[in-house]
Amino acid sequence: MNAPESSALRTELESMLSNELLAGIAGRDGLVDKLQRHAELTLEANQRLNLTSITEPREVALKHFLDSLAPHSLLDDGESVLDLGSGAGYPGIPLACALELKKMVLAESTLKKARFLQEVAAELALPSIEVLGERGEEILRRARVDTVLVRAIGPAERILKLLERVSSSFHRLLLYKGPDPAKEIAEAEPVARSMKLTANIVLAYELPGGTGSRSIIEYRHS
DSSP states (O other), rough: OOOOHHHHHHHHHHHHSSGGGHHHHHHHHHHHHHHHHHHHHHHHHHHHOOOSSSSHHHIIIIIIIIHHGGGGGGGTTOOOOOOOTTTTTEEEEEEEHSSSOSSEEEEEOHHHHHHHHHHHEEEEEEEEEEESSSHHHTTTOOOOOEEEESSSOOOOOOHHHHHGGGGEEEEEEEEEEEOOHHHHHHHHHHHHHHEEEEEEEEEEEGGGGGTTEEEEEEEEOO
């Protein structure tokens, strides 16, 4: 990334952190620096790893970082979290940058992407992050976490079916979704009921400039 692009990205990240969704974390020491470096490393690796189609600075700030960080208030410091299908590290890396989590496990079964995530975690000096080159449901067969995060993986019903046999390994599941997830919740209800999980929409928000409406579904053991 050249200097003008890097400067533009920083400007957009600083602007993003003034959004009311991020009240309480925007002032964390070094947060802008870490988010910027994560973005730069992602864009530098993008051509060889096909990490993202979002490359314009404003869209990176809003669609990757603001969206990833929006549910920060739903997580408590000291939680153990699994980011299932982490890809380029969204939402796991931004949340690990912003919060004092006990552990953030990044599950990424594509090994080239997993190695990239390890490089980012090392460069950003994020001690809470553990990168595992496996599918999240396999990790949950041997480990327990407080919260599982899933962003841009698939519909709720498919995700629940993936986790059906390991639902005792987490307390709750947070799914990043679009503006109206009611249909997904209804379609997933039979599976959720069999897993003794109850769904609620716990956050609804707008990304600035008409870039999209989002919501977070929480599944908890009933």
